[in-house]
Amino acid sequence: MQVKTRNIYLIPYMLWIVLFVIAPIALIVYYSLFNITGTLSLENYTRFFTPVYLGMALRSFWYAGIITGISLVAAYPAAYLLTKTEHKQLWLLLIILPSWINLLLKIYAFIGILGYYGPVNSFLDFIQIGTRQILFTDFSFVFVAVYIFIPYMILPIFNALEELNPSLVAAARDLGASSWKAFLRVIFPLTLSGVKAGCRAVFIPSLSLFMITRLISGNRVITLGTAVEQHFLVTQDWGMGSTIAVFLIIAMVLTMLLTETVGKVN
Amino acid sequence: MGKTKRLPSIYLAIVFIVLYAPIFYLIYYSFNSAGTMHSFENFTFDWYREVFQDTRLFIILLNTLVIALLSSVISTVIGVVGAIAITRTREKRFRNALLTLNNVMIVSPDVIIGASFLAFFVMIGIKLGFGSVLISHIAFCVPIVVLMVLPNLEEMSPTLIDAARDLGASTWDVLIRVIIPYISPGILGGFFMALTYSLDDFAVTFFVTGSGFSTLSVEIYSLARRGISLTINALSTLIFLITLFLVIGYYIISKQGMKLKEGGISQ
Numbered sequence: 207m208q209v210k211t212r213n214i215y216l217i218p219y220m221l222w223i224v225l226f227v228i229a230p231i232a233l234i235v236y237y238s239l240f241n242i243t244g245t246l247s248l249e250n251y252t253r254f255f256t257p258v259y260l261g262m263a264l265r266s267f268w269y270a271g272i273i274t275g276i277s278l279v280a281a282y283p284a285a286y287l288l289t290k291t292e293h294k295q296l297w298l299l300l301i302i303l304p305s306w307i308n309l310l311l312k313i314y315a316f317i318g319i320l321g322y323y324g325p326v327n328s329f330l331d332f333i334q335i336g337t338r339q340i341l342f343t344d345f346s347f348v349f350v351a352v353y354i355f356i357p358y359m360i361l362p363i364f365n366a367l368e369e370l371n372p373s374l375v376a377a378a379r380d381l382g383a384s385s386w387k388a389f390l391r392v393i394f395p396l397t398l399s400g401v402k403a404g405c406r407a408v409f410i411p412s413l414s415l416f417m418i419t420r421l422i423s424g425n426r427v428i429t430l431g432t433a434v435e436q437h438f439l440v441t442q443d444w445g446m447g448s449t450i451a452v453f454l455i456i457a458m459v460l461t462m463l464l465t466e467t468v469g470k471v472n
Numbered sequence: 473m474g475k476t477k478r479l480p481s482i483y484l485a486i487v488f489i490v491l492y493a494p495i496f497y498l499i500y501y502s503f504n505s506a507g508t509m510h511s512f513e514n515f516t517f518d519w520y521r522e523v524f525q526d527t528r529l530f531i532i533l534l535n536t537l538v539i540a541l542l543s544s545v546i547s548t549v550i551g552v553v554g555a556i557a558i559t560r561t562r563e564k565r566f567r568n569a570l571l572t573l574n575n576v577m578i579v580s581p582d583v584i585i586g587a588s589f590l591a592f593f594v595m596i597g598i599k600l601g602f603g604s605v606l607i608s609h610i611a612f613c614v615p616i617v618v619l620m621v622l623p624n625l626e627e628m629s630p631t632l633i634d635a636a637r638d639l640g641a642s643t644w645d646v647l648i649r650v651i652i653p654y655i656s657p658g659i660l661g662g663f664f665m666a667l668t669y670s671l672d673d674f675a676v677t678f679f680v681t682g683s684g685f686s687t688l689s690v691e692i693y694s695l696a697r698r699g700i701s702l703t704i705n706a707l708s709t710l711i712f713l714i715t716l717f718l719v720i721g722y723y724i725i726s727k728q729g730m731k732l733k734e735g736g737i738s739q
Contacts, residue, residue, distance in 0.1 A: 318509030
């Protein structure tokens with residue numbers, strides 16, 4: 207009886223897992239083994255390790271690292287200050303609200319804001335620096351990406367800070383730790399799980415989002431995600447696209463392993 | 473003292489201003505008669521009129537809503553069943569494997585999901601369009617529902633089910649009259665999450681949409697690639713308002729759910 211009821215619930219769910227989790231990933235690996243003429247070979251993998259693709263991949267990691275780093279540095283104090291406010295749940299909701307607005311609209315807004323006649327350039331002109339090309343630069347890419355991802359960094363850090371027992375901080379202070387030392391030795395280590403969750407939530411999408419690069423940075427910045435999109439939808443070279451996707455999956459798994467919180471799964 | 477207290481509020485204020493400035497920037501220029509996103513000329517509703525008169529856009533909007541509602545209802549059903557299946561799995565390793573596979577979909581970048589689904593649909597011969605978009609949305613919403621429902625199921629005492637069984641309830645009765653009512657806050661949360669995920673999705677849809685069918689996100693992308701058009705601004709104002717209503721609605725419902733739970737089922 208027990209076994210039978212269990213099976214009934216498992217059937218549709220397992221079907222979903224096999225069809226939409228296992229099969230598509232297996233297909234990606236399968237396609238990566240075929241070159242553009244459709245013959246079975248490891249050509250795509252050797253091509254990935256040529257300077258063109260390897261450089262692209264390394265730059266993509268570099269940008270994702272910068273985006274994650276800036277997000278963390280900007281988000282941590284914000285999350286910390288949020289826990290100190292009254293009505294903090296409401297404030298938190300207000301922080302998350304922009305992340306529910308369609309991503310493309312926010313990116314689109316920056317086309318206007320950072321554009322040649324936009325307010326940023328007017329301001330630069332006003333303070334005598336002079337107008338310049340901001341759109342289609344590395345800076346605009348990093349800035350917009352940080353803007354998009356920062357709520358996903360604030361949220362887990364906020365939650366980790368909320369779980370932190372305040373008497374631990376008080377004890378550290380009583381024992382003579384300066385507020386900086388209390389932060390470094392008590393608060394930060396104890397909220398590391400939130401920091402890791404936030405980094406994971408920012409790093410993986412920064413490797414893969416192709417809309418920001420397409421709309422904001424022209425073709426100056428090419429991330430792994432942009433390359434996958436390019437190969438699948440523009441040049442129709444699915445083999446190479448799949449190979450890049452395989453490396454993106456490997457990067458994702460490594461990031462997950464590195465940021466895995468040992469023991470407690472939250 | 474006064475200075476140390478002011479600095480944090482200034483920092484938070486800056487964060488809020490930066491977060492909201494682009495949104496209000498879009499809204500502000502949606503009323504600009506000049507048709508550009510700089511140098512405001514005169515106040516106008518022209519762009520809104522254009523949005524409402526554009527039948528093509530209206531159809532796309534309908535598509536988006538139909539996809540979102542259908543996919544969130546279906547994925548909620550599959551997700552609830554999946555969450556029940558996971559809690560019923562006693563064997564620890566199998567259970568962890570299920571949870572890991574569930575999470576793979578959540579952390580997978582959109583491009584990977586999109587590209588792999590495209591390959592999958594082409595291989596099994598599903599025509600790209602409404603069907604493929606709907607199936608994809610259902611597929612990537614399921615794990616979110618599972619994660620939203622799972623905590624509710626795990627805190628549910630098994631004695632409740634045993635009691636229902638002892639009193640003669642069938643498996644179906646137990647599901648409909650005991651389990652579902654108990655986990656309804658999670659189900660509702662999962663449904664709302666699925667709805668927002670589906671409405672928000674661009675990348676996966678972009679891959680599997682083919683040429684004849686379009687959703688709002690895909691349309692915005694193709695418009696934005698052509699440059700600035702204030703119809704997008706007008707559209708974004710409307711979307712912002714709808715999002716605001718959805719969030720407030722969800723906030724109120726979840727608050728009520730919490731109250732109900734505190735009053736009703738607490739120990």
